[in-house]
Amino acid sequence: MIQSQPGKKKILVLDDEPHVVTYLQTLLQDNGYETVSASNGKEGMEKVRSEEVDLVCLDISMPEESGVRFYRNLKDDSRRSATPVVIITAVTGYGGDSEPFKQFISTRKQVPPPEAFLSKPIDKQEFLDTIARLLS
Amino acid sequence: MQAVESEAMVTEDIRNWMHARLWYQVPMSISVIDRDYKIVEANPHFARSYGDWQDRSCHEVYKGLSQRCANCAAAKTFADGLVREREELGVIRGGKQTHYLVHMIPLIGEGGRISHIVEMSTDITGVKLLEQEKLDAERLAAVGQTVAGLAHGVKNLLMGIDGGMYMLQSGIERGDASRLVDGWEMLKEDMARMTSFVKEFLEFAKGRTPEVRSVDPNQPAREVLSLFRDTAKLKGIEIRANLPKSIPKAFMDKEGIHTCLANLVSNALDACEVSDKPHRNVVISTDEREGTLVFEVADDGVGIDYEIRKKIFANFFSTKATGKGTGLGLLTTRKIVQEHGGTVSFDSTEGAGSVFRLEFPRDRLPRPTEDEAPKDKKSPPSPAP
Structure with missing residues (x-):
């Protein structure tokens, strides 16, 4: 059972797949969140700066600027580094274990690992629980 | 009167001693054949590897054949006196198949005629x-x-x-x-x-079963040029080929190479199409560089930025609009090139263009599908002994 969250926290959905964006935005709005979206890392950073978002749902494989670069830039930006990030990716090759990937994404710039990591296709309840926990 | 050992005699002795050591101890098979292809002399290593050689011909001993090999390299050396090097497949004692590298060195007899050939083979x-x-x-x-x-x-x-x-x-x-x-x-x-x-x-x-034949590398390049000429014209892009007049043939799957070049040219045209330069060019070229056959497709389109360069060979990765690119083109190209023992590489500058390069070291090319014998590697003739 999906529980609605009170309050209007703003979430950035960053993914280059339009259907994924529609899905996540609808799901989040249905559960009481406000959403904005972007389709690549560069556009995502602009949204983070202009919209003052509370959390980012981040895809990794995107054209132009990947989620990895976006993540490193976000966590390297002292004003916004506290913004929690939920990585939602179809990247495979880590045997389902997200730890090596979390380390990879954070080592280059010595930034902290992402707050959460979910594999596509997501479990709706797990996704909403993760968002609720990170925004509580 | 005491015999005085001359310097020349000592040198001759040393030379003989060295020749004997070479003949008996070198870890390779050495045999001498006459003009009837009969083995007239062979070193102990040869006998150990190929067994009894007395009164037998080279094709019989090396390959178990009753007749001379098709495309016999020894016959060519008897005819032109050139030293040859060739990779062959033979059968050693016990019937085990073996790959060997053989060098053929002509021996000049009376009247300057080639009387024998020394065959030196390494397993x-x-x-x-x-x-x-x-x-x-x-x-x-x-x-x-x-x-x-x-x-x-x-x-x-x-x-x-x-x-x-x-x-x-x-x-x-x-x-x-x-x-x-x-x-x-x-x-x-x-x-x-x-x-x-x-x-x-x-x-x-x-995929498809590669059909490896002896191919003129310029041929698939010309075919791809002709295939894309009209498309390029419609897009206002000049496409041309820069091909050397002659380039040695190579054992390749022509259709596979055609697919690779077509993929690269299609990408190059796309890169030019989105560029706002007034004159845009795509050039297909072939070249031979130190035993490596090289194909290149160059364009002066938009180039590739750093992020895309990193994942350009990632599967199903495409920067094209949904429905236009499958993300399989470069992957297929890499697969075909790897099947030929080659590599794919590229140089690109954002805003200036890209060059994609297929490199095929000739000694890694696949064996022909049909019964085509490999080409000889020729060296200049050795001085007469």
Whole structure:
């Protein structure tokens, strides 16, 4: 059972797949969140700066600027580094274990690992629980 | 009177001693054949490897053949006096198949006529085995990458389908007709994408059996040029080929090379099409560089930025609009090139253009499908003994 969250926290959905964006935005709005979206890392950073978002749902494989670069830039930006990030990716090759990937994404710039990591296709309840926990 | 040993006699003795050591101890098989291809002399290593050689011909001993080999290298050396080097497949004692590298050195007899040929062969079976293992490992790695890429593509599509189902379900629950329509459209599109994705992947995985023949490398380049000339003209892009007048033939799958060049030219035209330069060019070229056959496709289009350069060979990665690129073009190219023992590389400058390069070391090219004997590697003739 999906529980609605009170309050209007703003979430950035960053993914280059339009259907994924529609899905996540609808799901989040249905559960009481406000959403904005972007389709690549560069556009995502602009949204983070202009919209003052509370959390980012981040895809990794995107054209132009990947989620990895976006993540490193976000966590390297002292004003916004506290913004929690939920990585939602179809990247495979880590045997389902997200730890090596979390380390990879954070080592280059010595930034902290992402707050959460979910594999596509997501479990709706797990996704909403993760968002609720990170925004509580 | 005491005999005085001259310096020349000592030198002669040393030379004889060295020749004897070479003959008896060198770890390679040496035999001498006459003009009837009969072995008239052979060193102990030869006898140990190939067995009894007395009154037998070279083709009989090396290969177990009753007649002279097709495309016999010794016959050519008897005819032109050139030193030859060639890789051959033979049978050693016990019937085991062996790869050997043989050098043929003519011996000049009376009247300046070639009377005999020295055949010096080295067993390279171990090296060949390692080469094959390396190629197999490269192919396996390519398969692994492909499977990982397939999983990535499928997971993304499943997420879209999940989204469509959520829209439908929540649309029914809320009585929201527009959400129902959106969800239905998402499902329809994602199912179509899934179908086309699986079809393309199966095509890629199935591939085709390469038909390796002796090919003029300029031929597929010319064919691809002709294939894309009209398309380029329509887009206002100049396409041309820069081909040397003659380039040695190579054992290749012509259709495979055609596919590779067509993929690269198609990408190059796309890179030019989105560039706003007034004059845009695509050049296909072939070249021979130190035993390596090189194909290049260069364009002065938009170039490739750093982020895309990093994942350009990632499976199913495409920067083109949805429905236009499958992300399999460069992957297919790399697969075909690897099957030829070659490599794909590229240089690109954002805003200036790109050069994609296919490099095929000739000694790694596959063996011909049909019974075509390998070409000789010729050296200048040795001085008469």
